[in-house]
Amino acid sequence: GVKIATIGGGSSYTPELMEGFIKRYDELPIREIWLVDIEAGKEKLDIVGKMAQRMWDASPYDVKVHMTLDREEALKDADFVTTQFRVGLLEARIKDERIPAYYGMLGQETNGAGGMFKAFRTVPIILEIVEDMKRLCPDAWLINFANPSGMVTEAVVRYGKWDKVIGLCNVPVMAQMVEPEMLGKQPDELIYKFAGLNHFHWHKVTDAHGKDVTQDIINKMYEGDETGMPKNIHDIPFPREILEQMQMIPCGYHHYYYQEEETLAHALEEYQTIGTRAQQVKKTETELFELYKDPNLDYKPEQLSQRGGAYYSDAACESIASIYANKNTQLVVSTKNDGAVPDLPADCVVEVSAYIGGQGARNVAFGELPTAERGWLQVMKAMELLTIEAAVTGDYNTALQAFTINPMVRSGKTAQRIMDELFIAHKDHLPNF
Numbered sequence: 559g560v561k562i563a564t565i566g567g568g569s570s571y572t573p574e575l576m577e578g579f580i581k582r583y584d585e586l587p588i589r590e591i592w593l594v595d596i597e598a599g600k601e602k603l604d605i606v607g608k609m610a611q612r613m614w615d616a617s618p619y620d621v622k623v624h625m626t627l628d629r630e631e632a633l634k635d636a637d638f639v640t641t642q643f644r645v646g647l648l649e650a651r652i653k654d655e656r657i658p659a660y661y662g663m664l665g666q667e668t669n670g671a672g673g674m675f676k677a678f679r680t681v682p683i684i685l686e687i688v689e690d691m692k693r694l695c696p697d698a699w700l701i702n703f704a705n706p707s708g709m710v711t712e713a714v715v716r717y718g719k720w721d722k723v724i725g726l727c728n729v730p731v732m733a734q735m736v737e738p739e740m741l742g743k744q745p746d747e748l749i750y751k752f753a754g755l756n757h758f759h760w761h762k763v764t765d766a767h768g769k770d771v772t773q774d775i776i777n778k779m780y781e782g783d784e785t786g787m788p789k790n791i792h793d794i795p796f797p798r799e800i801l802e803q804m805q806m807i808p809c810g811y812h813h814y815y816y817q818e819e820e821t822l823a824h825a826l827e828e829y830q831t832i833g834t835r836a837q838q839v840k841k842t843e844t845e846l847f848e849l850y851k852d853p854n855l856d857y858k859p860e861q862l863s864q865r866g867g868a869y870y871s872d873a874a875c876e877s878i879a880s881i882y883a884n885k886n887t888q889l890v891v892s893t894k895n896d897g898a899v900p901d902l903p904a905d906c907v908v909e910v911s912a913y914i915g916g917q918g919a920r921n922v923a924f925g926e927l928p929t930a931e932r933g934w935l936q937v938m939k940a941m942e943l944l945t946i947e948a949a950v951t952g953d954y955n956t957a958l959q960a961f962t963i964n965p966m967v968r969s970g971k972t973a974q975r976i977m978d979e980l981f982i983a984h985k986d987h988l989p990n991f
């Protein structure tokens with residue numbers, strides 16, 4: 559039987575993960591699941607861990623859910639390690655959002671100043687986990703969900719020297735759910751090709767006869783169809799001219815870059831009324847954990863779809879099942895480029911369509927990107943590499959370079975001031991600086 563270890567097991571997404579594993583039990587015979595958390599997450603771990611066990615008890619399968627604060631015990635001989643932890647909890651996310659906003663800039667979970675600081679906090683922990691894995695489960699695969707997922711995966715490969723890793727996101731899953739519906743097709747009638755970085759990718763679609771139907775989807779996007787946007791992203795129409803010019807479909811996070819003005823205005827308005835996204839999420843999470851406490855609840859409640867990461871298990875559990883059973887399912891993953899996106903170095907991590915099997919990801923070649931997108935991508939990857947380097951070395955000057963090159967950070971003395979304030983606000987979680 560398979561042993562799974564999940565770091566950040568107290569997350570409200572754990573039932574989503576259980577549902578995905580239960581659904582795939584026949585091809586992925588799990589024996590035990592170890593949910594790991596820290597002292598601060600103990601209460602959540604206890605509630606959601608019991609709920610997870612109830613889900614298995616209601617299934618035909620005999621699986622034991624263990625809860626522990628001892629990461630080593632969980633990692634020992636694990637086959638798959640999944641990561642869904644949040645260093646500094648939602649309080650840290652509020653600071654990532656609030657501090658840049660005081661100065662009129664956007665700080666988001668994975669974008670702008672906030673995303674860079676989430677990387678500064680998360681990279682040291684993922685590298686500790688990788689070192690533990692080298693000792694305790696050297697054959698295991700690491701399936702990362704912790705954000706910023708692309709940068710965290712890059713850190714694992716580049717600094718952890720660990721290649722058995724796959725980085726995940728639910729955004730491509732959601733796009734591939736709604737777009738076939740837009741065209742009145744079944745999902746298996748369309749062929750997808752994604753390329754770019756996590757939360758910064760584009761895709762093209764062809765039908766079963768090889769005919770490019772990207773423009774047909776673009777047309778539908780302006781007819782008021784459901785766009786498949788995660789709940790945390792303000793859903794406004796993209797500038798149509800840009801989509802028509804590049805003949806690709808951007809991901810939701812491109813709103814921050816193609817429409818920075820509108821997105822910032824909307825965020826600042828929300829911050830003054832209903833609060834930042836982290837503050838909104840806190841409420842949803844409280845409601846979810848109230849539900850999870852119900853000893854009769856043994857299935858994933860519908861309210862979890864209010865979280866931005868809905869359908870995460872379709873990526874996580876399917877990639878694990880595909881590796882385990884060598885299924886060669888096509889998924890969108892963060893993985894080493896190896897030439898799939900020739901506009902970026904071969905050894906960096908990209909988010910692309912790939913076939914997932916026993917050897918990991920075999921990327922689908924995308925080819926060169928159009929001029930504008932190539933430029934964006936090269937700047938964004940440089941920003942990511944500088945951010946990770948700063949996270950590992952603790953070098954202030956490298957951090958300031960990352961801030962300065964980030965397209966969402968207006969450069970200059972205010973940017974440096976935001977960075978300095980974030981360093982103070984997060985000092986407990988930045989051991990390297």
Ligand code: NAD
Nearest residue numbers: 566568569595599642643644703704705707726727728867
């Ligand atoms: P959360 O605030 O519920 O945190 C999950 C758990 O991690 C908590 O119980 C917390 O106590 C625990 N934790 C914190 N530090 C830890 C550590 N060092 N070791 C072990 N556990 C630790 O977070 P969430 O909203 O469930 O999100 C979890 C993570 O997943 C975040 O990093 C978030 O950004 C990410 N996420 C990713 C995607 C994606 O598309 N890849 C989507 C949604 C969320």
Ligand code: G6P
Nearest residue numbers: 667728729788790839865866867
């Ligand atoms: C999105 C993304 C995640 C993101 C999250 C936020 O869909 O794919 O990477 O950070 O959901 O969700 P939340 O509900 O926490 O705002």
Ligand code: MN
Nearest residue numbers: 726727728729
């Ligand atoms: Mn994501």
